[in-house]
Amino acid sequence: RFSHSGGRWEERKITYRVLNAPPELNYDVVREAIRRAFNVWQTFIPRDFVEVSSGQADIMMKFGEYHHGDPYPFDGPSGTLAHAFGPFGYGDPIEGDVHFDDSETFSVRTFDDINLFLVAAHEIGHSLGLGHSQDSTALMAPFYSGYQPNFELPYDDILGIQTLYG
Numbered sequence: 216r217f218s219h220s221g222g223r224w225e226e227r228k229i230t231y232r233v234l235n236a237p238p239e240l241n242y243d244v245v246r247e248a249i250r251r252a253f254n255v256w257q258t259f260i261p262r263d264f265v266e267v268s269s270g271q272a273d274i275m276m277k278f279g280e281y282h283h284g285d286p287y288p289f290d291g292p293s294g295t296l297a298h299a300f301g302p303f304g305y306g307d308p309i310e311g312d313v314h315f316d317d318s319e320t321f322s323v324r325t326f327d328d329i330n331l332f333l334v335a336a337h338e339i340g341h342s343l344g345l346g347h348s349q350d351s352t353a354l355m356a357p358f359y360s361g362y363q364p365n366f367e368l369p370y371d372d373i374l375g376i377q378t379l380y381g
């Protein structure tokens with residue numbers, strides 16, 4: 216019961232860049248969690264996600280708080296955790312970009328804080344052109360449902376991404 220926001224990436228190779236890390240996490244730990252989040256989607260579509268460490272990437276990912284350079288300021292602790300821009304198709308550099316709210320406490324291990332890997336995987340779904348799913352068990356469900364050990368992409372999300380890129 217997935218949805219599409221319109222547009223998709225046509226190129227086979229999609230580049231991404233992790234611009235910074237939040238104070239509570241080591242930069243390489245952030246990069247590793249984001250790499251795993253891309254792998255969740257890459258398994259099911261004919262696209263290769265390639266990390267670049269300089270210059271302009273298709274998907275620029277950064278942590279920021281409140282006003283952080285786009286017309287959508289974050290709201291401080293809790294509330295919105297992150298947001299992403301879909302591949303609208305008119306070549307705006309912000310397309311695909313993912314921003315994480317630096318006012319949140321992200322974690323990559325524990326079950327209590329916000330799991331960076333899961334939030335990144337959800338936002339990457341938007342970057343690829345998926346909207347929210349009505350299926351509450353889907354990764355693209357509108358609500359964060361907490362970390363699950365050894366995460367597997369739910370069927371609704373596989374259907375959604377393969378309909379768009381299959």
Ligand SMILES: O=C1CC=C(NS(=O)(=O)c2ccc(-c3ccccc3)cc2)CC1=O
Nearest residue numbers: 294295296297333334337354356357358359
């Ligand atoms: O489309 C939107 C606009 C509102 C959002 N709210 S959020 O940042 O609190 C958020 C909500 C749910 C998730 C999520 C949902 C399912 C699995 C993992 C994360 C991530 C972020 C995030 C989002 O992606």
Ligand SMILES: [Ca+2]
Nearest residue numbers: 291293295316
């Ligand atoms: Ca917030």
Ligand SMILES: [Zn+2]
Nearest residue numbers: 283285287314
């Ligand atoms: Zn933003």
Ligand SMILES: [Zn+2]
Nearest residue numbers: 337341347357
């Ligand atoms: Zn969302």
